[in-house]
Amino acid sequence: xxxxxxxxxxxxxxxxxxxxxxxxxxxxxxxxxxxxxxxxxxxxxxxxxxxxxxxxxxxxxxxxxxxxxxxxxxxxxxxxxxxxxxxxxxxxxxxxxxxxxxxxxxxxxxxxxxxxxxxxxxxxxxxxxxxxxxxxxxxxxxxxxxxxxxxxxxxxxxxxxxxxxxxxxxxxxxxxxxxxxxxxxxxxxxxxxxxxxxxxxxxxxxxxxxxxxxxxxxxxxxxxxxxxxxxxxxxxxxxxxxxxxxxxxxxxxxxxxxxxxxxxxxxxxxxxxxxxxxxxxxxxxxxxxxxxxxxxxxx
Ligand SMILES: Nc1ncnc2c1ncn2[C@@H]1O[C@H](COP(=O)(O)OP(=O)(O)OP(=O)(O)O)[C@@H](O)[C@H]1O
Numbered sequence: 001x002x003x004x005x006x007x008x009x010x011x012x013x014x015x016x017x018x019x020x021x022x023x024x025x026x027x028x029x030x031x032x033x034x035x036x037x038x039x040x041x042x043x044x045x046x047x048x049x050x051x052x053x054x055x056x057x058x059x060x061x062x063x064x065x066x067x068x069x070x071x072x073x074x075x076x077x078x079x080x081x082x083x084x085x086x087x088x089x090x091x092x093x094x095x096x097x098x099x100x101x102x103x104x105x106x107x108x109x110x111x112x113x114x115x116x117x118x119x120x121x122x123x124x125x126x127x128x129x130x131x132x133x134x135x136x137x138x139x140x141x142x143x144x145x146x147x148x149x150x151x152x153x154x155x156x157x158x159x160x161x162x163x164x165x166x167x168x169x170x171x172x173x174x175x176x177x178x179x180x181x182x183x184x185x186x187x188x189x190x191x192x193x194x195x196x197x198x199x200x201x202x203x204x205x206x207x208x209x210x211x212x213x214x215x216x217x218x219x220x221x222x223x224x225x226x227x228x229x230x231x232x233x234x235x236x237x238x239x240x241x242x243x244x245x246x247x248x249x250x251x252x253x254x255x256x257x258x259x260x261x262x263x264x265x266x267x268x269x270x271x272x273x274x275x276x277x278x279x280x281x282x283x284x285x286x287x288x289x290x291x292x293x294x295x296x297x298x299x
Contacts, residue, residue: 002029003065004149004180005050010059012045012204019045021204023059027182027197032175034191034212035184037201038293043184044080046201047153050182051078063149077142078151087127091118091137094126095144104144112140116170132163139170150174152183156190168194188289192216200292207292214257215285221254222261225277226268234271238264250277 005027012020020042027033035043048054050061052068063072085094095109113119116136121129129137135155142150155171156164171194175181185191191198192212199209219242228234235244235251240259245252253264261280268275283291 004029005063007061008059010061011057012049013057018204023206025199025209029180031197032181032195034195034198035201036191036198038186041201042204043201044153047151047184074145075148076151077145077147079138079142080153085126088125090125091122095141098141099144102145108144112143116140132159132166135167149180154185155183188286192285202293219254219283219288221252221281222264223279224251224275226273226275228273234273238267
């Protein structure tokens with residue numbers, strides 16, 4: 001698997017505030033990688049460091065297996081905030097200026113405007129655009145240099161439901177064309193709908209990193225009752241049990257990813273325990289995310 005980005009022990013301190021704490025991550029080619037976290041968790045700071053607009057305090061990162069350089073930076077298209085376009089100029093004129101600044105070929109303007117579905121409105125003034133159209137023009141501007149990686153910070157912030165759906169569809173389409181996308185979002189739903197992989201940050205620390213598909217399957221938890229005095233000990237000894245909690249004579253067993261209730265049943269049977277009640281529950285990504293954030297508060 002091609003590693004596009006590798007972050008190792010990255011830390012950023014603003015005086016006494018640690019915005020990013022010992023962060024290590026890997027993003028592979030073709031991933032749509034979501035950096036998920038509540039406000040102030042360090043998402044923008046992380047993206048700023050990766051784009052060389054914020055200076056790291058310690059740690060390192062590499063793009064395409066090499067330390068970051070200006071040349072490398074050209075392979076990365078980014079939208080950290082809405083770029084400043086001239087309100088009285090059209091999309092075409094604005095992109096001509098961007099192309100000039102970035103040294104991108106002018107003949108890319110037409111295809112990128114088609115891609116973001118602004119071609120019909122290409123001669124209209126920027127100030128007549130809706131917020132969603134402005135955001136799509138930002139994406140067009142980032143695509144001008146045909147980057148291998150796109151970085152987006154809260155790409156749907158402030159948009160109405162239709163604008164949100166359009167931007168999400170556009171991100172997925174860009175990913176289908178083989179680009180790697182890294183996006184920061186505080187919206188779990190967004191990460192779930194758009195990303196293939198994600199990490200969770202809280203107060204600058206990494207709480208989780210993995211594939212959306214794996215987490216979407218949901219962790220299985222099983223409620224079991226059996227008349228056995230050594231039940232708790234036997235359950236604690238089950239290698240696929242991530243957590244065992246006793247509640248009013250019932251045991252709630254959270255299974256490791258991939259383990260199923262039937263496996264637990266077979267294990268208990270092998271230990272001579274016959275169960276009188278078994279109920280399987282799946283935890284949604286949302287529940288797991290909220291628990292993860294809550295657990296880190298208690299840590
Ligand atoms: N220039 C700065 N000077 C001092 N503190 C800063 C600065 N920029 C960010 N911070 C602090 O660093 C922490 C992380 O902020 P950051 O903007 O990276 O988080 P975020 O996850 O992107 O949040 P948001 O979605 O609200 O932008 C916060 O506590 C923030 O107040």
